[in-house]
Amino acid sequence: MLDELRPFYDSFSSIDELCDVLQPCPITTKDNTRVFPLKERVYLKLTIADPFASYASMAVQIIGPTEEVAHLRHVLSDGLGNWDVELDMHKNLLHIFDLCYFPMPAEIDLKKDDDEQQRCNICFEYRLDNGEVPLVSCDNSRCVLKCHASCLKEWFNTLVEGKTFLEVSFGQCPFCKAKLSTSFAVLLKN
Ligand SMILES: [Zn+2]
Ligand SMILES: [Zn+2]
Structure with missing residues (x-):
């Protein structure tokens, strides 16, 4: 090295x-x-x-x-x-961030790939072939759904009115219509 x-x-x-x-x-x-x-x-x-x-x-x-x-x-x-x-x-x-440690997966946790709660609510997969996992959640703390950033992008692209995706607003949660944070856009860049 x-x-x-x-x-x-x-x-x-x-x-x-x-x-x-x-x-x-x-x-x-x-x-x-x-x-x-x-x-x-x-x-x-x-x-x-x-x-x-x-x-x-x-x-x-x-x-x-x-x-x-x-x-x-x-x-x-x-x-x-x-x-x-x-x-x-x-x-x-x-x-x-005033932490003692960063969150680690609990040892007895189900493997994430088998845990339905962790799956993307658009494609129903956990890990995509490109390695991406569902991390996008909306601003509504009661909405527990998560999606892949790339699935959301595709979903927005299919909307007839053409919602703003990466500009001023990331758009709305497809499930509860709450706002989606623009911070998720960085997941689409490598
Ligand atoms: Zn997905
Ligand atoms: Zn939502």
Whole structure:
């Protein structure tokens, strides 16, 4: 391994070990993003644009319901100012969000692929061939349905009136009509 690349692999190895990385799947050495849960319905997407400059080129995106994301973005931008270069990426992120650990799947949990609750409510699959899992939920906390970002995109495309998808609003939940957060758009980019 090239020594200059060590920080890149080291930063992701603690994330891979200690977070419930949902995407990409499977993880290859070429992947420079990780998506994992921060809390119920909210996910973090880490991107390291330049493996030779891990921290300098790192981006942290928060994906989830609108209000939650707005609040957590403030927490994140405050926290990034206090980034401790002595600590790894995983520990810094825990500090920023005031957590002891990121959520991991419960050991006795059903395998996600077998759990109907986890499936996409448009295509009824869990993991798609491209590795994508259903992460999009709407702003209505009582609506428990989740979808793949790509399934929603396709669904919006089929609507005759042509709903806005990636611009001002991500659109409405197909099930309860509540708002969908624009933060989910980052799931469509790799
Ligand atoms: Zn789907
Ligand atoms: Zn809904």
